[in-house]
Amino acid sequence: MKNNCLSSTGNRTIRWRALWAVFSLLVTVSPTWASTSDTLDIQDNLSRIQKLQRTSAYQITKQGVPLLFASALATSIDKRIQETRQVNMSSFSNHFDDYLQYAPMAAMFGMKLAGVKGRSTWGEMMTADVISAALMAGVVNGLKYTVKRERPNQRKNNSFPSGHTATAFMAATMLYKEYKDLSPWVGIGAYSAATLVATGRMMNNRHWLSDVLAGAGIGIMSTEVGYLLSDLIFRKKPLFDVLDDDASYTRIPSFIEYSVGYSSLFPRQIIMDGKELTSYQGLNTTISAAYYLQSGWGLNLQAAILSAKLTQGQGIVGATSFSMGPGYSYRLIPRIFLNSKVEVGYCQLLYNHDVLHKGISGTAATSILAQISPAMGLRLYLDYVYTSLPYFDSGKRLNYLSTGLAISALF
Known part of the structure; x- marks a missing residue:
């Protein structure tokens, strides 16, 4: 069933690309069939920007x-x-x-x-x-x-x-x-x-x-x-740092960034000293980097810290991780990029100031990057992390879903 869906999606993509190619050819070759007003409007809007x-x-x-x-x-x-x-x-x-x-x-x-x-x-x-x-x-x-x-x-x-x-x-x-x-x-x-x-x-x-x-x-x-x-x-003409050429609009940017977001921890309920506790929504902070080739493929690195309060005043549970893995970046429209990645790495479970367990983690993530200037961007991300860490007495492994905003230095 999955292969059929993928095949169907691929066929639709091919059909749309074919239609777009035909349409572009008609606009280029036959001015009597397609008006140039839309093209002029786009160019005018770009000129205003x-x-x-x-x-x-x-x-x-x-x-x-x-x-x-x-x-x-x-x-x-x-x-x-x-x-x-x-x-x-x-x-x-x-x-x-x-x-x-x-x-x-x-x-x-x-x-x-x-x-x-x-x-x-x-x-x-x-x-x-x-x-x-x-x-x-x-x-x-x-x-x-x-x-x-x-x-x-x-x-x-x-x-x-x-x-x-x-x-x-x-x-x-x-x-x-x-x-x-x-x-x-x-x-x-x-x-x-x-x-x-x-x-x-x-x-x-x-x-x-x-x-x-x-x-x-x-x-x-x-x-x-x-x-x-x-x-x-000094009566010098200002040199402005702008994105106004085809290369700037289409280049896949790499980045180094700092991000802050929230995480929902699973399972929500745990048993500690005979008490049934619930974890509040956690806070995550990360420092990450990605280097992309112009084909869109690249390598991602991330160091993250997560903490969440437990009910009944039972302290704070935390997790730290360092992970790396392949990623892909796709330009949706000028200055807007869809990024995805898969990472594996090392992680720890902490309770208050103590390290309780060490293990491995796997991350699947997607994000939208907006390029504000040649050197700066904002990225909205959604990450899912599954770990091998036993989550107290729940009998299950710690996993969490994170979302947040990153400020990116682009290159």
Whole structure:
């Protein structure tokens, strides 16, 4: 029956492709049979989009505003993410983020000193950088001492937004704007370092998720403003980062990303010390990466942490995993991609701070990726994970269904 369905689906796909090919031929060969008005309308719409992309307002806000919007949404799950951190890495403490925040800026100056040709002259670059840094520092410190939000570790009331993250993403955007044409790995390295700084701030219990998202948005927008003003000062035509050619619209993007979502754990009911307990909906956070060939096939990697509360105040159950496997990406329409993957990996079951079991996991997932800019995307995902972990006294294995949103650095 399944083969028949697949065969039927395949036949329908072939028929539709054949009809589309015939229709395209008729439009191309016989102008009397098909009007060109639809084609002109499409071209006109694309032209309007391209004009919008070249406005200063769009260039400044295209990445920062989605991050600020995500920050506002993240306030509802900040405490749950902090609880996940407390369960899985309560003793973590490392100062790598204090130094890594400056790494993209150091790389930019190092390349400039080495004579590597970039976007700007020394004068243009220094002007843009000074304006960006001054604007970022003013906004961050102004908000810190106006909002006065308590840090997760309860030591100070200057949590929002994250200054480390704002500095890291400001520096990453500087490096990307100066040397993005040199290699795609410039953007990968810059934004990977910045994302690691943001993750480090939460791992060190210094910031909430909403803090680092807002910091990232402020850092990126400060740099965009800095370079725009520098171009005006030096009477230089602005160089806009747009998707307006066939290659940009159709290229299959690879990515590195950070995501947050919810998970439904199965089985819902378990027995512990003679008590029948139910697990609440869990929170999952992941860091993942995918590299795709232009054929659509690629390799996926993912590290994930999951936590969920148990009823009757019986603590928190958690799971960690690292998995990898093949994936496929298909362009639905310009800038919108359907991704799927299958992964296998290593996993652990935790109860409060203790590791109870170790095993293997299998993941089947699908997602929709929206390409906001050449270097940034948003991905909505649905993952199903089955593990070999015995789920307490239920007599069954832990499995869970996760959905959420990821912010992706594209390359």
